Amino acid sequence: MSKPIWIARDYAACSGCKRCELACSMKFEGWMWPEASRVRVFMPFPGVEVPHLCTQCKDYPCVASCPVDALSVDPVTTAVIVDTEKCISCSKCIKACPGTVPFLHPASNKAVICNLCNGDPECVKVCVEAGYNALTVVAEGPNVNKKLFSRHPVEVAKDLAVFFFGEKGEEVI
């Protein structure tokens, strides 16, 4: 089912169960390994959970930053594909990303970026199955500026804390 998709996120709906991390790592690492998961849920304050993953910016600053052409864009799904053979672990893609989304794999030390599971993401499956719908698959639309979603998770959490806790939310993170 290869087609252009996007993973929409509804942060307030995230329960913080982190099953997305388990499902992702089981698919790509063969076992439960949250820190190697392409989606990571940050919780800078209890109750304020932010699933953090690649948003596929239109201009792909990460791809542009790579000095060895290890990153490319899947022409069908629009996902960023990492060629781990080529990756030299220079961290330039991490710095280029407006949301600091990519990270280096805890074992291989190569860049890790969500590849959208070739159009059928595991993280979305478990989230939707549990009824949270914090992550859902949507068809790519021209009116969505995806880059707006690429933001440091602690910054997102600060907004979310105000949304949940009002004035108090300004001081908890």
Next chain:
Amino acid sequence: MPGGYAGKFLDVDLTKRRVKDTTFDDETLEMFFGGRGLAAKILWDRLGKKWSDVDGLSPENIFLALTGPMTAIYPGARIMCSGKSPVSNGVVGSTAATEFASEIKMAGYDGVIVTGKADEPVYIQVTDEGGEIRPAKHLWGKVGEETIKTLNREVTAELTKRKPAIGLWKEPGMIYIGPAGENLVRNAAVMTKLCHAAGYGGYGSVMGSKNLKAIVAKGRGTLPKVSAPEAVKLLWKKTHEHLQGQTRMRRWGTGYAGYTVGAETSSEPVKNWQEEWHDDKNMGGPRFENKFWVKKKWADFNCTTNCMKVSCIKNGKWKGDITDLPDYELQAYCGTNLGIFDPADNIHMSALIDNLGHSGINGPNTMGFAAELYQRGILTEKDFGFKPVWGDAESMTKLAWLIAKREKIGDVLAEGTYRAAIKIAKMKKMDPEELLKYAVHVKGIEIGAHGTRSDADYTHDIAYAASVQGGDHTSTAVDGYTDMSGSVFTDSAVFCNFCYYGVPQELVFDYAKAITGFPITQESWRRVTGPRIVTLQKVLLLLGGPDVTWEPIKDDDNPPRFYEPLPSGPFKGKTTDKAKVDEKLQTYFATLGWDNKGIPTKETLKKLGLSDCESAMKKLRA
């Protein structure tokens, strides 16, 4: 190494400021599993010989924060805290849901064993690089909220500094204490995630006695390898399907029980258990949900039961107070038990107690006890410096702080309900029995918010009286057989009860087998492993000391209040049947192979592989 274990434990001596790794052999792990079971074993091995002389709040005591082989891999990750309980003088396995549990596993550790006492406040940091002791002077005195904020920032910054190139570091998992634990309030909790607590046993004060403010963990490794990974993956999916079918728990948690349990089962503490019935619809779930629940599905690591809901008060005098639902226990203990029937006041009291790190059940039990003594004129305004009035959240707020800071009568109340009763009797020159009438505890452990008098709740006659964890409502005694595969198992495998009940038992035990490779069945837990753990807990509880030693049979009983007839409600006049308690106690003992005084027999100890306890028990039998 059997599956599910990271393979090593961090062994910390705070006096000598030394950290090292410790391991246990496969046989020990198979016999005691993890969590509560392994805690009892470690404590027996290291302190057993001098048990009765070890003061729970002395450097000699050991604080344990252990996972089990199923933690994080099975849904509902929790940490189990233990040590010699400064409350019961035995061993309690006290658990709390937290990412600390998954993080420490991913850092390559199954738990932390802490001995000694630091010369100034410290916290322990556990990462893939091992354990470190770090200064915590700047954290001492801080409430829960501030502790979380400071540690999240500090630890994340430190780890980023060490490895800046890898990308963003996620915040660590942590367990910590509040001012109550720091000031050695005997029944204080080990806290985590703002409003989650390992409350029973008083392990917050054990941490405090070691000058240990917190333990943080951040790991980048995998969850431990298991014996049959493909089976585990399948069982993981199946278990979650069952959990996701639990609509009631997922939708409302226990957040609607504050009214229901009180009104329908008459087993909710009202004003220090003077009543167990009320018909105040303000305590109804919708009044909490509609006005205060800002997140209706909140879960801990690898959980889809999501029985938690986040509450926040956004206006009025308690503006900015954040807690969970509150759950039933705190609706009762931080609400009805203090005569509070207003949801905002109840949320405020829960948030306050959590922030102070003063176990939400046990602390307010003592507060209710104090308020009743004031009601009866035994304690006066002079003792408190104010009037603790039922239903008045302002004065109850003052009372909570008074205890947490050990000021005025708070210094006595900080000893927990049982010890406070004894001390106040002495102060007021009264017969202790006169005050123990109002002390609702079993073996020093204040009783959870489920009474036995109506017999309409899940807690019956010997639920607390026979339990090795006293008043702990999460680990009640049933018949010495079925309860051996209940929380004795979940507290040792270390995962949440609410990810257990409702899932077919064969599935859970298949899961346990697939993770560890041990030949585990429900039957083996009911007949051997569960009884082994509970018998060892019983041995240590019987040894007790140094300040209190429970008397066999006499102290295996409910508090006097549980034999008073219920004064109101649909079960008016009903009370706990003492004859039935006595009879069932004997059956319970017999099933577990204990003698008629509840002392494990020589044969039982031998059968369970606990023969090294025989000489200590022989003395008790004489």
